Amino acid sequence: MRARAEELRRLLNRAAHAYYVLDAPELEDAVYDRLYRELEQLERLQPGLISPDSPTQRVGGAPAEGFQSVRHRIGLLSLDNAFSTEELEAWYGRLLKVLDRPGPSGDDLPALPMVGELKIDGNALALSYERGLLVRAATRGDGESGEEITANVRTIQSVPLRLLLENPPPWVEVRGEALIPDHTFAAINAERAERGEALFANPRNACAGTLRQLDPAVVAARRLDFFAYTLHLPDAWTPASGAADPARPLSQWQSLQWLAAAGFRVNPNAALCPDLAAVEAFFAAWEHKRRQLPYATDGVVVKLDDLRLQADAGFTQKAPRWAIALKYAAEEAPSRLLRLVAQVGRTGVITPVAEFEPVGLAGTSVSRATLHNADRLAELDLHAGDTIVVRKAGEIIPEVVRVLAELRPPGAAPLQLPSSCPECGSELVREEGEAATRCVNSSCPAILRGTLRHWVSKGAMDVDGLGAKLVEQLVDRGLVRSIADLYRLDAALLASLERMGEKSAANLVDALEASKQQAWHRQLHGLGIHHVGAVNAKVLAKGFPSAAELYAAAQQTPERLTALHGIGSEIAQSLQQWFATPSNQGLLDQLKQLGFSMAAGEGELAASANSSAEATGIDGREVLAGRTFVLTGTLPSLSRSQAQALIEAAGGKVTGSVSKKTSYLVAGEEAGSKLAKAESLGVPVLDEAELRALLASGP
Ligand code: IVH
Numbered sequence: 001m002r003a004r005a006e007e008l009r010r011l012l013n014r015a016a017h018a019y020y021v022l023d024a025p026e027l028e029d030a031v032y033d034r035l036y037r038e039l040e041q042l043e044r045l046q047p048g049l050i051s052p053d054s055p056t057q058r059v060g061g062a063p064a065e066g067f068q069s070v071r072h073r074i075g076l077l078s079l080d081n082a083f084s085t086e087e088l089e090a091w092y093g094r095l096l097k098v099l100d101r102p103g104p105s106g107d108d109l110p111a112l113p114m115v116g117e118l119k120i121d122g123n124a125l126a127l128s129y130e131r132g133l134l135v136r137a138a139t140r141g142d143g144e145s146g147e148e149i150t151a152n153v154r155t156i157q158s159v160p161l162r163l164l165l166e167n168p169p170p171w172v173e174v175r176g177e178a179l180i181p182d183h184t185f186a187a188i189n190a191e192r193a194e195r196g197e198a199l200f201a202n203p204r205n206a207c208a209g210t211l212r213q214l215d216p217a218v219v220a221a222r223r224l225d226f227f228a229y230t231l232h233l234p235d236a237w238t239p240a241s242g243a244a245d246p247a248r249p250l251s252q253w254q255s256l257q258w259l260a261a262a263g264f265r266v267n268p269n270a271a272l273c274p275d276l277a278a279v280e281a282f283f284a285a286w287e288h289k290r291r292q293l294p295y296a297t298d299g300v301v302v303k304l305d306d307l308r309l310q311a312d313a314g315f316t317q318k319a320p321r322w323a324i325a326l327k328y329a330a331e332e333a334p335s336r337l338l339r340l341v342a343q344v345g346r347t348g349v350i351t352p353v354a355e356f357e358p359v360g361l362a363g364t365s366v367s368r369a370t371l372h373n374a375d376r377l378a379e380l381d382l383h384a385g386d387t388i389v390v391r392k393a394g395e396i397i398p399e400v401v402r403v404l405a406e407l408r409p410p411g412a413a414p415l416q417l418p419s420s421c422p423e424c425g426s427e428l429v430r431e432e433g434e435a436a437t438r439c440v441n442s443s444c445p446a447i448l449r450g451t452l453r454h455w456v457s458k459g460a461m462d463v464d465g466l467g468a469k470l471v472e473q474l475v476d477r478g479l480v481r482s483i484a485d486l487y488r489l490d491a492a493l494l495a496s497l498e499r500m501g502e503k504s505a506a507n508l509v510d511a512l513e514a515s516k517q518q519a520w521h522r523q524l525h526g527l528g529i530h531h532v533g534a535v536n537a538k539v540l541a542k543g544f545p546s547a548a549e550l551y552a553a554a555q556q557t558p559e560r561l562t563a564l565h566g567i568g569s570e571i572a573q574s575l576q577q578w579f580a581t582p583s584n585q586g587l588l589d590q591l592k593q594l595g596f597s598m599a600a601g602e603g604e605l606a607a608s609a610n611s612s613a614e615a616t617g618i619d620g621r622e623v624l625a626g627r628t629f630v631l632t633g634t635l636p637s638l639s640r641s642q643a644q645a646l647i648e649a650a651g652g653k654v655t656g657s658v659s660k661k662t663s664y665l666v667a668g669e670e671a672g673s674k675l676a677k678a679e680s681l682g683v684p685v686l687d688e689a690e691l692r693a694l695l696a697s698g699p
Contacts, residue, residue, distance in 0.1 A: 001042060005049045008039040012055045013162065020157040021265040052133055053162035058154050063215040067147035072126050074173050074232050076140045078318055079301065079325040085280050088302070091324045092276050095304065098313050098321055111275035113305040115252045116282035118269050119325050120227055121296040122179030123208050125153060127228075132168030134161050139211060143318075149211055153178075155220035160263035166243040174259065175230035180207045181294045183676040184223050203296055225295070228264035231255040251305045269293075272305065283326055290328075294679040299327035332391045332401060333359040340371075340382065340415045342422050346450025346528055348438040350428060352377045352417055354388060354400050361392040369398035373435045374417050381405070383412035421446070442583060445475050448482075451528055455483050459534045459696070460526030461515040465508040473497050483526075484590035487512055520545065520600040523591075527584075530574045531637060534696050535646060539564050540575075546599030547588055551579045565645035570637065622651030623695065627663040629654050630678070633671030635688040643691065650695050658683060666691050 012035055015027040027035075036055065043050045050057065082088045092109065096102060101110050126146060128136040137153030139146040153159055156178065163172065180188070185203040192199055200206035210222045231249065239245040246262075249255040253272045260266045269286070273279045283300045290297045304310050304322035313322040335356040343351045352371040359366055369390050371377045380403050382388075387407040392398040420427050421439035423446035430437045439447065452471050456463035466486075474480040474497075479489065489512075494505035518526075521541030525534050532540065543564045544550035553560045554575040561572040578584050592598055629647050631640055631654060638646070643666060644654045658665055658677045665678035665685045678685055686694065 001046060002049060005039060005042045005046075005054075008035055008042070009051065009054050012036055012039065013053065013160075016055060016157055017160065017164070017263055021160075021263065055161075057161065058157070059217055059220040063217075064151065065214070067149060067212065069141070069145050070136065070138050070148045071145040072138065072141075072143075072173075073128060073171070076124055076126055076143045076146075076175060077315065077320055078143065079323055080316075080319045081299075082324050082326045083329075085283070085326075088280070088283075088324065088326050089276065095313060095321060099309060109276065112309070113251075113253075114273045114276075114279055115256070115303045115305050116271045116273050116279050117229060117301045117303065118267055118286060118290065118293075118297045119299040119301045119327070120177040120179055120267065121204050121298045122177040122227075123204065123211060125176060125178050125211075125226065127153070127159065127174040127176070129163055129168065129172040129174070131170060132163040132165060134159065147212070151216045152211055152213060152219040153226075155216055156224045156226050158226050158265040162263075164261065164263040165239075165245045167240045167245055168262075169233050169237045169239075171234060172262075173232035174228050174264065175232075176226055176228035176264070178207055178211060178224050178226050179203065179295050180210065180222065180224055181680060182296070183294060183679040187676075188222060226265060227267045228259045229256070229267070229301075231259055250307055252303045252307065252310075253305055255307075279326075287328060292682050292684050294682060297328075299325050301325050329361070331361060332389055333361055334387055334404065335359045335390050337382065337384070337386045337388050340377075340417075342417055344421060344423050344439050344444065344446030344450075346447060346454050347530060348440055348444065348447050350374075350417060350421075350437040350439065354382070354390075356388060356390065359390060361390065361398065364392070366390060366392055366398045369400050371400055374430065374437050375435055377415075377417060382415045383408055384415060385409045385412050443481075448480075449475050452480065452483065452486065454528045455486070455526045456515075457526075460522050461518050462522070463508075463511045463515050465504060465511055469499065470497065482587060482590070484587060484594060487516075487594045516595045519604055520597065521604075523596060523598060524550075527578075527587075529578045531571045532575065533692060535692055536566060536571060539566055539649075541600065541604075545605060546597075548599075550575065554579050565649050566638070566642045568637075568639055568642055624650040624652030627652045628661060629664050629666055630656065630658050630662050630674060631666050632674040633668035635666070635668035638688055643688075646691075646695055664691075664694075 011027075012032065015025075015032055018024050018026040039054065040056050043054065043056060080091070082091055096109060096112075099112075101112075124140040126138045126140065127134060128138075134150070134154065136148060137150045137159075138148050141147060154161065180203045182203060185200070185206050188206055189199045200209060206222075207224060210219055210224060213219050213222075233248065238248050246258050247254075249258045253270075256266050256270060271278070271282045273282055279300075279302050286297070286300065302324050304313065310320070310322040313320070315321060335358075338355045338357065341353050341355060343353045345351060352374065354369050354371055356367060356369070369392075371380065371382070380400060382400075382403060385408070387404045389401045389404065390398055391401045417437060418428070421441065421444055424439065424441050424444040426439060426441040426444065428437050429440050441447070449468075449471050452466075452475070453468065455461055456466045471480075474486075474489075479493070480486055489509065491502070491505040491509045494500055494508060495502045497505075519541075521538045524532065524541050524547075525537035540550060540561070543561075544553055554572060558569070558572040558576065561567050561575065562569055588598060624647060629652055631643055635643060647654055647666075652663075655662070658674050658681065660681055660683075662678065662681075662683045665674060665683050666688070667675050667678075667685050668688065675685065677683075
C-alpha cells in the first residue's frame with residue numbers, strides 16, 4: 001500500500017506540474033480525478049501514508065485564527081525605479097562605476113549581459129524548502145519579516161510542494177510573484193457583486209486579500225498563480241555528481257532555468273540581453289504586447305546577469321545596485337472634476353464627458369474623458385468637485401474608471417445629464433431599452449457638424465482641408481445647412497473665413513469638386529445612415545448599384561437586403577426609415593443635381609462582377625487571409641452569422657473553439673469560458689467595433 005501511495009503521489013504531482021506549470025496536460029481530467037480519489041482513500045485508511053507533498057495536502061487544515069509573523073532567512077529587498085530610459089542609463093552608469101568598469105570616453109559603454117523580466121503586478125512571496133519539501137511560505141511584510149501563510153500558498157497549484165530534484169539542497173529560498181489572472185479577477189468580482197459584497201479594486205488587491213484569507217478553502221477556490229524569479233542557495237553548495245539535477249547557477253538566467261527545472265512556473269517572457277540597447281528594445285517590445293497578457297504588468301525588471309558581479313555591486317540602504325525596475329508610463333491617475341458636459345454626436349447620441357484638471361497619462365496630457373452613457377453616469381454617481389480616477393490605456397479613448405467618494409466635498413450636488421440638448425435646446429429622448437440618450441432634432445447644429453465631418457472623412461469622401469474648426473465656422477455662420485451646401489461654397493467666401501487664405505480656399509473647392517467622383521459605396525457610407533458603416537456600405541453598394549435600387553428594395557423587398565452577407569433586419573429597417581424621410585430624399589436629389597452619381601460607375605460594376613465570386617475585404621483585399629477567429633457572446637449589432645460572414649468575406653476563418661492557433665476572439669456581452677480561455681492563452685480579444693476596424697484596415 002505504501003508503494004502504491006508513493007507511485008500515485010509521484011504520478012499526480014507530475015501531472016499537476018505538466019498541467020499548471022508547463023501548460024501541457026498529460027493526463028485526462030477524469031483519469032486524474034480517479035487516481036486522486038484512490039490516493040485519498042489510501043490515506044484515509046492509513047493516515048500514516050500521508051506525506052506533506054501529497055496533492056491531497058494542498059487544501060487541508062482548518063481555517064487559521066490569525067497569522068504568525070516570521071523572520072525571513074534572507075531578506076526581501078525592494079527595487080529602485082526608473083521612469084525613463086535616461087534614468088535607466090544613469091543607473092547603468094552608476095553600476096559600471098561601482099564595478100570599476102568606467103566606459104571609454106565616447107558613447108559606447110562597456111556591455112554587461114543583463115536579464116530583462118516583466119515586472120508582474122502581484123504580491124511578492126518568500127518560499128522556503130528544506131531537503132526539497134515546501135516548509136514555509138510568507139508574505140514580504142517589511143522585507144525582514146512577513147506573515148506565515150503556508151497553508152494558503154499550498155493551494156497554489158503552480159507552487160511545487162516538493163522540488164523536482166534528485167538531490168535537493170539542504171535549503172532553498174525562492175522569491176516570486178503571486179497573482180490573480182484578469183479573467184479570474186473578473187469572475188471573483190462578479191460573484192462578490194452578486195452577493196452584495198465590496199468589490200476588489202484590482203487583481204493585485206484581490207490577490208493580497210486572498211493570501212491573507214484565514215480559510216485555505218477560499219484561497220483554493222480563487223485559483224492564484226505564481227511566477228518564480230529569484231533563487232537563493234546555501235553558499236558553496238553544489239549538486240551531488242551523478243544526479244541528473246541542474247548545475248548550481250552562476251547567473252540570473254541560469255537561476256531561472258534552475259527554478260523551471262525544479263518545478264516552478266517561470267515567466268516565459270524573460271530575455272537575456274547582451275547590452276543596454278537590448279534591454280531598451282525588450283522594454284519597448286513589451287510596452288504594447290503586455291496588454292495581451294492575461295495578468296497585469298507595470299514595467300520591466302532589469303537584473304545584472306552575472307551573480308558574482310551582483311555580489312560585487314552590492315546594495316544600497318534598501319535595494320540592490322545590480323537591479324532596477326523600469327516602469328511603463330502610468331495609465332491611471334486621479335484628477336479633480338471640473339464639469340460634466342453633454343457631447344452631441346453625429347447621430348444625435350448624447351455622450352456625457354467629464355472635464356477635469358489636466359493629468360499626464362501614458363505620455364500625453366488628458367483633461368477630458370468619456371463616461372459612455374447615462375447608465376454609466378448613474379453608476380459612477382458623480383458629484384460636483386469629485387475626485388475621479390481617469391484611465392488611458394494605450395490608444396484607447398480616456399475614460400473615467402471610478403470616483404473616490406471618500407474625497408467628495410461635503411454637500412456636493414449629484415450630477416446628471418441635462419434634459420435638453422446643449423446645442424439646440426430641444427428635449428432629449430431616451431427610448432425604452434436603449435442605452436443612448438439622443439437629440440432627435442435633425443437640424444441641431446451639433447448633428448449637422450457631425451454629419452459634415454463624416455461626409456468629408458477618410459473612409460467617405462476623403463476631402464482634405466475641411467477640419468473641425470472650419471466646419472464649425474460654416475455651421476455657426478449659417479453658410480452650410482446640409483451636405484449639399486458644401487458644394488455651393490465659393491472660393492472667395494471661403495477665403496474670407498478665419499485661418500483661411502486664397503490658396504487653401506481654392507484647394508478646398510477643388511477637393512470638393514473631385515470628391516464627386518468617389519465610388520458609390522463611399523457616397524453611401526458618407527450619408528451616415530445608422531448602422532451603415534464602411535463595411536456594410538460596401539456590401540450594400542455591391543448588391544444594389546444605385547440609390548434608386550437600394551431605395552426600392554428597402555421599401556418593397558427588404559428580404560433582398562437581409563439576404564446579403566452581414567445585413568440584418570436592423571440595418572434594413574434603418575435604411576427604410578432613412579429613405580422614407582423627406583429631407584433625406586431632398587438631399588439625394590440635390591446631390592444628383594450637383595453631379596453625384598449616387599450609383600456605381602462602370603469601372604465599379606466591372607470590378608464587382610469580376611470579384612463577386614471571390615471573397616474580399618472592404619477594399620477588395622483579403623485583409624484577414626490566414627487569420628482564425630472564434631466568436632462568443634452577443635455582439636451589439638451583428639448576429640453570430642453576420643459576423644462570421646464578414647470575417648469570411650475578408651478571407652478569415654471562423655472556428656468553434658479557442659486554441660493557441662486562434663488569431664482573435666471576438667467577444668460580446670455575456671461571453672463565458674471562451675473569453676477566459678482566450679485570456680489565459682494570450683489570444684487577443686476584440687469587441688465588435690475593433691472587429692469592424694480590423695475589417696476596414698487589415699491586421
Ligand atoms: S526581483 C532584489 N523580479 O516588484 C530583487 N521583482 O518593486 C527584488 N516584482 O517586491 C525583486 N516582478 O514584488 C523581481 N521579475 C521580477 C518581478 C519583481 C515583479 C515585484 C516584487 C518586488 C517589486 C519591487
